[in-house]
Amino acid sequence: MTTDLSTLLTVTASGPATGRPVLVLHGGGGPATVAPIAEHFARTAPTLLPTHPGWNGTPRPENLARVTDLAGAYLRLLRERRLSDVLVVGSSLGGWIGAELAAADPDGLISGLVLMNSVGIEVDGEPVRDFFSLDARGLAEYAYHDSERFYADPASLPAERLALVQGNMAALRVFSGGPAMSDPTLRARLAAVTVPTLVLWGESDRITTPAYGKEYAASFPVARFEVVAEAGHLPHLERPERTFALLDDFAERTGRG
Incomplete structure (x- = not known):
């Protein structure tokens, strides 16, 4: 029996009704972390920003427990909405989903x-x-170029916000499989992916290093690797102008229209 996607996925649609569709996929921090990307593309393109099941208090069916499950659900979403020529932009865990x-x-x-x-x-x-294994301070130091700007003391967060963060972390643990955050079969399967690919990396990221990103790009037959200076795990938050310039250039080069 096929699950009704309307009960499975929470999707925010924005932007004009016509144009090249953009699917923006968030990482462990939830949809707020990629909202600037969705807002940027929505100025000129129909843009979908899903909240992965389990994040922000949304329900997660038991049959959704792996990244491949999420990828399958989003592929169904594209088919059911009759979308093609889709640009997929994924951050962190969202990039893993996009690769799948x-x-x-x-x-x-x-x-x-x-x-x-x-x-x-x-x-x-x-x-x-x-x-x-990282506390809030450690996360800021490993994830950002300017850790002081983005560090949030958990003691200063309202109880509802803290509960949301903890719920998102629990969902991330389910889908990522824990600390490894990887699928040992994925890299070999990426060798068959011929879609134009941009692998974009914050130079100061110590969650996934630029050396890791360069190897990610090398996993595809043809992929462009770009580094954003003075930025960490979320380059669009620390260096939006440079990041959006790279995204726009790639979008312009790859559309079929």
């Missing part, structure tokens, strides 16, 4: 893939930082 989407897209609905400081593959000598 591109690897499981037999109909060629996706025409461009952007991975931003993504997790998902295994790289010898460059393990993904154990995200779950």
Whole structure:
């Protein structure tokens, strides 16, 4: 029996009714972390920003427990909405989902893939930082170029906000499989992905290092690797002008229209 996507996914749609569709996929921090990306594209393109099941208090069915499950659900979303020539932009865990989407897209609905400081593959000598072992201070120091600007003392957060963060972390642990945050089979499968790909990385990221990102790009037959200086795991938050310039250039080069 096929699950009704309307009960499975929470999706915010914005932007004009016509144009090249953009699917923006968030990481462990939730949709707020990529909202600026969605807002940027929504100025000129129909843009979808899902909240992954389990984040922000949304329900997570038991049959959704792996990144491949999420990728399958989003591929169904594209089919049911009759979308094609889709640009997929994924941040961190969202990049892993995007990579799985591109690897499981037999109909060629996706025409461009952007991975931003993504997790998902295994790289010898460059393990993904154990995200779950870090406290708030450690997370800020490993994830951002300017840690003081983005550090939030948990003691200063309202109870509702703290509960939301804890719920998002629990969902992240389920889908990522814990500290490894990778699928040992993914890298080999990316060798068959021919969709144009941009792998974009914050130079100061110590969750997933630029060396890890360079290997991620090398996993695809053809991929462009770009580094954003003075930025960490979320380059669009620390260096939006440079990041959006790279995104816009890639979008312009890869559309089929």
